[in-house]
Amino acid sequence: MNERILVADDDSNITDVCRRYLEREGYLVTTAKDGLEALELWRHHAPDLIVLDLMMPHRDGWEVCNEIRQTADVPIVMLTARGEEQDRLMGLTIGADDYMTKPFSPRELVxxxxxxxxxxxxxxTASATAAEHTIRYEGLAIDVAKRKVEIGGQSIDLTVTEFDMLYLLASHPGQVFSRTQILSKVWDFSYEGDTTTVTVHIRRLREKIESNPSEPRYIKTVWGIGYKFAGGD
Structure with missing residues (x-):
């Protein structure tokens, strides 16, 4: 079944171009011209991914992303008109999986x-054929097949990117990954963003799975290099 993409932007030229390029790849595309319409279409169409502009009428991208993140982990790619670090960090902090700065290449969006x-x-797919579907370590359980995480039996809600980062680290316990390596492996292509993206996602992930994020049990910082998952020593 073809995946559904929701593109929300108040600039019709942008939504038209995004639709054309994404449909050319076989995706089913729905567009919204403001934040309220984006939320309505999200509720009714349950898209597999959302492309969301930050500056929109009625409800801006930050508000829309924040509301969606209350109940869903659907991937969100933020579009920001400015390349200011504060905008990027804000979008990532509230749960966006990725961001692009306008003007952007529609080919890069694809x-x-x-x-x-x-x-x-x-x-x-990999988890469906794996002999062990759950990674366990000191109260943390990662059900790879169902993409679910529990701490002491309590379910933890993670975004797609947060889960993928945790899975990458936990499936290689003790191995140190630089921020650049995490960008490459998790974002899965030649990513041109800065490594601040990784830092923000690690911080959000720790806030969700660590009882004391300043003294993490699971995701360890290797100063000057990057991060590793505990164990494997």
Whole structure:
């Protein structure tokens, strides 16, 4: 079944171009011209991925992303009109999986959408044939097949990117990954963003799975290099 993409932007030229390029790749595309319409279409169509502009009438992208993240982990790619770091960090902090700065190449958007959806399919397919479907370590359980995480039996809601980062690290316990390596492996293509993206996602992930994020049990910082999952020593 073809994946559904929701593109929300108040600039009709952008939504038209995005629709054309994404439909050319076989995706089913729905467009919204403001934040309220984006939320309505999200509720009714349950898209597999959302491309979301930050600056929209009625409800801006931050508000829309925040509301969606209350109940869903659907991948979200943020579009920002400015390349300011504050905008990027804000979008990532509230749960966006990726961001693109306008003006952007529609071909690059297609690459990013394809990469996010491909890595979701890959993890699901790989886990379906794996002998062990659950990674366990000191109260943490990662059900790879169902893409679910529990701490002490309590379910933890993670975004797609947060889960993929955790899975990457936990499936290689003790191995150190640089921020650049994490960008390459999790974002799954030649990513031109800065490594701040990784830092923000790691912080969000720790806030969800660590009882004390300042002294993490699971995701360890290797100063000057990157991160590793505990164990494997």
């Amino acid at each position: 690459l990013r959408v394809r990469a996010i959806l491909r890595r979701m399919r890959y993890v699901q």
